[in-house]
Amino acid sequence: MISLGIIGTNWITEQFVKATDETKSFSLTHVYSRTEAKAKSFIKDLDKKDITISTDLDEFLSMNFDTVYIASPNALHFSQAKKALENGKNVIVEKPSTSTIAEFTILEKLARENHVYLFEAARHIHEPIFKKIAEVVEKHRDELSGATFSYMKYSSRYDAYLAGKNPNIFTTKFSGGALYDLGVYTIYDAVVLFGQPKKVDYDAEFLASGVDGSGSLTLSYPKFDVNIIVGKTKNSYMSSEIYFGRDTLLLDNGGDIRHLDWADDNKNVTDIPTTKSENPMDSEAVEFARIMNENDTETYDKLLKYAQIVNRTLEQARISAGLVFEADKEK
Structure with missing residues (x-):
């Protein structure tokens, strides 16, 4: 199963983690939050154990996990996704992934250069x-x-x-x-x-x-x-x-x-x-995991093109x- 780190401890990250549990597509291993108390509360609500917590973004992204799910405020998506890609993480970022098309172009380029995946979480198109x-x-x-x-x-x-x-x-x-x-x-x-x-x-x-x-x-x-x-x-x-x-x-x-x-x-x-x-x-959790596990570049490129046009x-x-x-x- 693909190891998962998350940025953001809100209702949508909780819903995504529950989706990964239900579908057995990803396994939550790491949580980043600005405060340790919020991270601990989030993990407790999900009834999780043995989860690594970090309140330092650089430290978090240097840790040993495969994919990061980003659900922070819109304007933070770009900088956080950029750092994640530079650290060799696959990125699933909530829509919209960026504030400008220039930012999206940078992320797309980084993903290809670092041979990792960049997904925009437009969940409804996968249903x-x-x-x-x-x-x-x-x-x-x-x-x-x-x-x-x-x-x-x-x-x-x-x-x-x-x-x-x-x-x-x-x-x-x-x-x-x-x-x-x-x-x-x-x-x-x-x-x-x-x-x-x-x-x-x-x-x-x-x-x-x-x-x-x-x-x-x-x-x-x-x-x-x-x-x-x-x-x-x-x-x-x-x-x-x-x-x-x-x-x-x-x-x-x-x-x-x-x-x-x-x-x-x-x-x-x-x-x-x-x-x-x-x-x-x-549905999106299952599809993103499938694409990564099967290295389905055809579907991945199609999704990336959709995201580019949308942004x-x-x-x-x-x-x-x-x-x-x-x-x-x-x-």
């Missing part, structure tokens, strides 16, 4: 339900005429922001906002299903902190457009849709997809059977909206 969507799209590709993806969810940190606090997810310092959180899922939807867009336009609703609380994005393709609605300051229960002329594939949303329907011209709606794991990170599209969207991160000033 059986997304693969079913891809099958339907491929079957009806000749009729494909556009899509609308919606993913709006009131953030658990927004009340703190409104109260005058400064949560990382709502600051330009940490590359926060709706597009770089929930919007990543919907851009992955478009890129994996339809390829690289020809043009990107983002109309953002800005918060006083400088990040986008919500917004609407248009990805233009040669024969159709994809319209995307994202937000962290309000809830939406709108379905997402992929259009095939008279018929429509319905997704319950554009990110955490749980149900599919097919609607025809006569308004007949048919359920499309599929499966969904209780832990949405199971480029994110930056193009930001530029079109005038959304500036502190990471941009470090170029």
Whole structure:
């Protein structure tokens, strides 16, 4: 089993570790945290034993384990992933892996030079339900005429922001906002299903902190457009849709997809059977481990290309909206 170190002791790292346990894909051996107390609490909650703790990042990355999973604030992804790759670690980094396409290009180059893997953890594209969507799209590709993806969810940190606090997810310092959180899922939807867009336009609703609380994005393709609605300051229960002329594939949303329907011209709606794991990170854990164990370079290169296009599209969207991160000033 592949030995695993993690950066970040939050709910998403806990969910990923549970996924690796359930699927027996990785084995947690090392934990990095800024404080030893947090690391110990995290390990206790997972009922783990014999886990090595470090509060020094350089020391942590010099330790003997194969792969590091990074789930820190967005703006820290690049520097931490860069150090990990330089230390010969395989890297699984939460989406978005970087704040700029320049940063992503550096990480991609380092991974190849050091003969290690770099994965962006866009977990939903590995799930059986997304693969079913891809099958339907491929079957009806000749009729494909556009899509609308919606993913709006009131953030658990927004009340703190409104109260005058400064949560990382709502600051330009940490590359926060709706597009770089929930919007990543919907851009992955478009890129994996339809390829690289020809043009990107983002109309953002800005918060006083400088990040986008919500917004609407248009990805233009040669024969159709994809319209995307994202937000962290309000809830939406709108379905997402992929259009095939008279018929429509319905997704319950554009990110955490749980149900599919097919609607025809006569308004007949048919359920499309599929499966969904209780832990949405199971599928990506299995796939990343499989690629490494089998040295499946074909699939790996495809995933890396998706990540490259997504990160480029994110930056193009930001530029079109005038959304500036502190990471941009470090170029």
